[in-house]
Amino acid sequence: MSADxxxxxxxxxxxxxxxxxxxxxxxxxxxxxxxxxxTLAIVGESGCxxxxxxxxxxxxxPGNARARGRVRLEDHDILGLQGEAMRRLRxxxxxxxxxxxxxxxxxxxxxxxxxxxxxxxxxxxxAAEARARAGxxxxxxxxxxxxxxxxxxPHQLSGGMRQRVMIAMAxxxxxxxxxxxxxxxxxxxxxxxxxxxxxxxxxxxxxMAVVLITHDLGLVAEHADRVLVMYAGRAVETGSAASLxxxxxxxxxxxxxxxxxxxxxGARQRLAEIPGQxxxxxxxxxxxxxxxxxxAAGAPCRETLPLLEAAGAAAERVAxxxxxxxxxxxxxxxxxxx
Amino acid sequence: xxxxxxxxxxxxxxxAKPLLAxxxxxxxxxxxxxxxxxxxxxxxxxxxxxTLGLVGESGCxxxxxxxxxxxxxxxxxxxxxLDGRELVGxxxxxxxxxxxxxxxxxxxxxxxxxxxxxxxxxxxxxxxxHGIGSLAERRARVARLLADVxxxxxxxxRYPHAFSGGQRQRIGLARAIALEPDLxxxxxxxxxxxxxxxxxxxxxxxxxxxxxxxxxxxxxxxxSVVEHVSDRVAVMYLGRIVEIAxxxxxxxxxxxxxxxxxxxxxxSLERRGRRAxxxxxxxxxxxxPYSPPSGCHFHPRCPMAVxxxxxxxxxxxxxxxxxxxxxxxxx
Numbered sequence: 001m002s003a004d005x006x007x008x009x010x011x012x013x014x015x016x017x018x019x020x021x022x023x024x025x026x027x028x029x030x031x032x033x034x035x036x037x038x039t040l041a042i043v044g045e046s047g048c049x050x051x052x053x054x055x056x057x058x059x060x061x062p063g064n065a066r067a068r069g070r071v072r073l074e075d076h077d078i079l080g081l082q083g084e085a086m087r088r089l090r091x092x093x094x095x096x097x098x099x100x101x102x103x104x105x106x107x108x109x110x111x112x113x114x115x116x117x118x119x120x121x122x123x124x125x126x127a128a129e130a131r132a133r134a135g136x137x138x139x140x141x142x143x144x145x146x147x148x149x150x151x152x153x154p155h156q157l158s159g160g161m162r163q164r165v166m167i168a169m170a171x172x173x174x175x176x177x178x179x180x181x182x183x184x185x186x187x188x189x190x191x192x193x194x195x196x197x198x199x200x201x202x203x204x205x206x207x208m209a210v211v212l213i214t215h216d217l218g219l220v221a222e223h224a225d226r227v228l229v230m231y232a233g234r235a236v237e238t239g240s241a242a243s244l245x246x247x248x249x250x251x252x253x254x255x256x257x258x259x260x261x262x263x264x265x266g267a268r269q270r271l272a273e274i275p276g277q278x279x280x281x282x283x284x285x286x287x288x289x290x291x292x293x294x295x296a297a298g299a300p301c302r303e304t305l306p307l308l309e310a311a312g313a314a315a316e317r318v319a320x321x322x323x324x325x326x327x328x329x330x331x332x333x334x335x336x337x338x
Numbered sequence: 339x340x341x342x343x344x345x346x347x348x349x350x351x352x353x354a355k356p357l358l359a360x361x362x363x364x365x366x367x368x369x370x371x372x373x374x375x376x377x378x379x380x381x382x383x384x385x386x387x388x389t390l391g392l393v394g395e396s397g398c399x400x401x402x403x404x405x406x407x408x409x410x411x412x413x414x415x416x417x418x419x420l421d422g423r424e425l426v427g428x429x430x431x432x433x434x435x436x437x438x439x440x441x442x443x444x445x446x447x448x449x450x451x452x453x454x455x456x457x458x459x460x461x462x463x464x465x466x467x468h469g470i471g472s473l474a475e476r477r478a479r480v481a482r483l484l485a486d487v488x489x490x491x492x493x494x495x496r497y498p499h500a501f502s503g504g505q506r507q508r509i510g511l512a513r514a515i516a517l518e519p520d521l522x523x524x525x526x527x528x529x530x531x532x533x534x535x536x537x538x539x540x541x542x543x544x545x546x547x548x549x550x551x552x553x554x555x556x557x558x559x560x561x562s563v564v565e566h567v568s569d570r571v572a573v574m575y576l577g578r579i580v581e582i583a584x585x586x587x588x589x590x591x592x593x594x595x596x597x598x599x600x601x602x603x604x605x606s607l608e609r610r611g612r613r614a615x616x617x618x619x620x621x622x623x624x625x626x627p628y629s630p631p632s633g634c635h636f637h638p639r640c641p642m643a644v645x646x647x648x649x650x651x652x653x654x655x656x657x658x659x660x661x662x663x664x665x666x667x668x669x
Contacts, residue, residue, distance in 0.1 A: 045532035123559075188395035188559065193603035215532065218562075218605025245607055259537035261566030263604060268567070270541045274534035277502055298561050 006033035007176045008057070008094070013069040013079075015052050015061065017217070017281075024281055026052055029069065030235045032228050034177065034209040039200075041212045041224035041241070043256075047278050048230040050213045054181045057211070057231035059086040074176055092122040095170035099182040101162040105154040110163050118172040137168040144196060153211045160191035174206060181213040189309045196223050217256055221245055226315075228252050232279055232289035235308060239316035249311050249318040249327060288321065291298050296322050312315065342580035345517035355422075356383035357520055357553055358407070358524075361380075363416035365406050374627045376402040378577035379416070384521060387551040391568030391585070393561050393600070397627065399577045400557045404523045407555065408442055409433060420521075438468055441519040447510025451498040457484075457509055458494030464516045483512040488542060508542065515546060520617055523555045528563060561604050565589060570661070573597045574668070576635040577627055579654060583662040593657050593664040595640045623636055634667065 015027035030032040034040045042050045056067040059081060071079040073094055081089065090096075098104050106114055116135035119125065125133070138146035141164040154162055170178055180199065184192035202221060203210050211288060212224060219228055220241060227244045229237040229252065237250040248254045258272035276293040279285060288306050291297040301321055308317045320326075365377040376399040384390045394400045405411045407418055409425060418425040420436055428436065444450050451460055458480050465476045484493055487508040498506055507527060514522050524543070528536040540563070546552060558564050564571055565585055572582040573594065581594040592598045625631050625638065634652050637643040646667050654665040 045534060189561065190395065190599055193605075216409045216605055217533075219609060221607045222605055256533060257607065260535050260607070261537075261540065261562045262608075263562050263565045263601070263606070265566070268544070268569070268585075270544050271537040271566070273537040275538075275540055277504060277535060278532070 006035050008211070009033040009070075009072040010053075010057070011070040013053065013056060013067060013068045013070075013071065014048065015056055015065055016065045018066065023066075026065070026231045026233050026281060027056075029071075030228070030230070030233075032235075032238065032248045034211060034226075036176070036209055037203060037207045038226065039203060039210040039212055039224045040215060040228065041220040042228045042230060043214055043217060043220050044230035045215055045256075045278055047232075047280070049233040050230050051181055053230075054096065054179050054211065054213045056089055057179055058094060059176075060096070086155050088122070088245075089119060091170075091175070092173045093175055094179065095173075095175040096179040096181065097163065097166045097170050099185045100164040101159070102154060104166060105162060107154055110151050110153055111157070115165070115169050115172060118169045118308070122173045133172070134168075137171060138165075140171070140202075141168045142194075143168075158191075159187050160195060163187065163195050164198070167195075167202070171206070172204065175208060177209045177211065178203075179211045179213070181214075182215070184219070185215070192219075199223075217245075217260060229256075232284050234289065235283040235319065236290065237316075237318045237320075238308070239312070240314060243312065243314060243316050246314070247327075249316070249323045250290075250320050251296050251322075251326065252290045254326075255293075260315055288319075296326055298322065357386045357388075357421060358384040358555075359417075359419045359422075360407065361417040361419075363403070363406060363418065364414045365402050365411055366414040372628045375577050375630060376627055377406060377413075378630075380574075380577075380579055382572055382579065382582065384553050384555060386520065387553055389547065389554040389556055389568045390624065391564035391571040392555060392557045392574060393559065393564040393571060394574035395559055395600075397576075398574045399627070400574050401525050402557060403574070404442070404525050404557050408437070408440055410442070438517040439520045440523070441514040441517065441521075442523045442525065443507070443510050443514045443527050445529050448498060448501075448503065448506040451506065451509060453498055455497070456494060457489075457496055457498065457501075459499070460509060461494075461512045461516055464513060468517060470517070471523060479516070480512075483516055486515070486546070487512045490539075502535075504531055504538060507531065507539050511539075511542065511546070515550065515552065518550065519552060521553045521555065523557070525557045526559070527556075529558065529560065535562070543567060561600050573600065576625060576630050578635060578665065580636065580666070581584070581662075581664045582654070582662065583664075587660060587662045588660075591662075593662065593669040594636075594666050595642055595668075596636050599639075634665070644668070646652060 007259060011031045012029045013027060014029050016023040016025045027161060042053060044050045055061050057071055061067055067079055069079060070077060078089060106243045112134050115137055116130045118131055135146055137152060138149055143149050143161060143164050150233060184195050187195065214220060224241045227238065227241050230233050231252050237253050248257055255274040259274055261271060274293050279289060285292055287302040287304055291301040304321060306319045306321045308319045311318045311323060340519045363380045367374040367376060380403060393401050402411060406413050413426055420439060425436060461480045461483055462476050465471060465479060471479065479569045480494055481491055484491060489508050491504065510553060528539050531539060556564060556567050568585050570582065571582050571588045572579050575596050589601060592601055631638050633649050634647045637647040652665040652667045654663045655669055657664045
């Protein structure tokens with residue numbers, strides 16, 4: 001663990017959906033921690049459980065889903081907190097922004113009124129002071145002409161401006177943790193860059209921790225300190241972003257990196273593809289869930305579930321039976337026959 | 339005339355006579371709010387077996403351009419010639435014949451597939467509509483097409499809902515290539531797919547082109563994908579092409595400030611933890627196509643803009659040779 005004690009610590013988080021009397025597991029026990037001022041990225045493809053994990057942190061899972069395990073925010077165990085207790089923390093100590101801000105904004109309230117409401121929900125301040133703080137927040141998220149935007153409605157704003165408003169609302173009570181669930185997936189690439197640069201700057205200024213949920217490894221490389229790679233509801237690899245991209249160990253991580261088209265990669269050529277597709281919830285194979293798509297899988301991979309184990313000097317961990325074979329030194333052993 | 343165009347001298351593998359020649363194409367929508375200039379005077383050429391990438395952000399008109407080339411929307415002016423034959427003004431009946439040679443693939447092929455038809459019927463439909471072969475011949479061709487796009491033979495008897503997004507995109511591709519077209523317009527074909535599936539579909543497009551010599555107009559908002567699949571890349575901004583170049587030239591020496599802005603914004607594994615000199619840009623939305631800025635449409639967002647950029651529309655002119663053209667007064 002790092003010198004800074006984590007503001008958010010998740011242990012053995014399990015999420016399952018009720019189906020009649022039975023349960024169908026979607027997240028099978030993942031753990032991570034985030035320190036103040038740090039960005040942890042949770043990366044994976046659709047259906048891997050990354051967004052469910054985010055929702056569980058804020059107690060926002062759908063009614064038929066249940067989370068078990070431990071989520072510790074600062075000094076409180078927050079998993080399973082209900083009603084008023086959770087509402088007090090949500091927004092004040094942990095806040096979330098979503099892929100589509102329009103679903104989270106109230107269409108019949110002006111932008112300013114919504115931020116004022118968010119402030120007064122948690123802080124007993126006068127209306128005038130809340131208005132002043134809301135105006136300052138709009139300027140802080142670099143919304144041009146904040147006085148004019150203050151009295152506009154969400155539909156009058158572009159997608160990028162709406163996401164800035166969401167960030168302003170999330171910052172309203174200076175949370176310790178910001179959970180950002182695919183915050184730029186619906187935005188154009190130039191706007192995406194600006195929103196993520198803004199979140200980086202705010203994190204540095206305020207010391208809040210950021211949990212960035214994304215499918216885009218490029219965003220992870222540019223904005224995260226540490227990474228958790230998920231596949232089919234499990235963590236398959238975790239470590240510092242620098243180490244993960246320099247020496248990816250899990251075949252899935254390696255596959256994701258290789259499958260990504262890169263600018264300036266030379267002549268037109270085929271990409272390294274990962275065959276097959278992500279298993280559906282009810283059809284996760286036994287053993288390693290990635291084995292059917294894995295070029296390195298052997299018979300044991302189809303039988304034994306690999307657990308996260310330490311790999312490398314620092315905090316790198318990988319869940320793969322074969323990672324050591326894949327990381328054998330480059331040169332082959334000296335042949336005695338020669 | 340075309341032989342003297344430096345664009346084609348520099349790329350000897352391309353035939354001088356373009357497969358598709360679009361000239362001064364415009365699509366203007368008249369609405370209650372006024373006239374939207376979605377496509378505002380675009381000229382481009384696509385050659386046999388070539389992939390031209392068309393990249394731009396939402397609202398720039400790239401999808402409208404793709405649809406206008408197939409005349410799924412009516413151009414307001416301009417010319418579209420397929421192998422020298424003018425498509426603008428052609429009757430729907432006459433157009434139907436040309437459609438064999440010109441097909442389209444959409445972002446969400448699933449939505450374009452009738453859920454009540456089997457995959458076999460869906461792929462056979464274009465063959466039947468164009469009266470190709472006997473029933474048995476068509477069935478054999480469907481089987482070959484399924485294999486071509488990497489789907490199992492038993493897929494023919496199943497319905498679209500039984501397939502994942504990536505597989506439905508394969509079905510859409512099988513339909514598009516059934517008539518052996520010369521050109522397929524691919525509109526955001528991999529944008530809804532996960533990266534591992536995206537790579538499969540991009541590879542499939544690559545293989546289909548190698549086997550069949552089909553040309554692609556590949557439309558996407560994602561510069562890294564466009565750059566990967568294209569021989570040449572056109573960058574579009576608010577209804578106009580601002581830069582067009584061979585793929586290497588575009589990323590090695592981007593000439594338009596908007597192209598440079600796009601390149602700097604593309605997330606990159608190589609740029610770990612470092613911003614690529616991205617400034618803060620308060621105009622993070624495209625101006626409205628109903629009232630585009632004067633002169634160069636990009637000037638309100640451009641860090642280099644001078645008075646001339648506000649007054650005068652820059653023409654798309656050859657820069658540094660080699661078919662590299664840019665519409666910027668300062669390039």
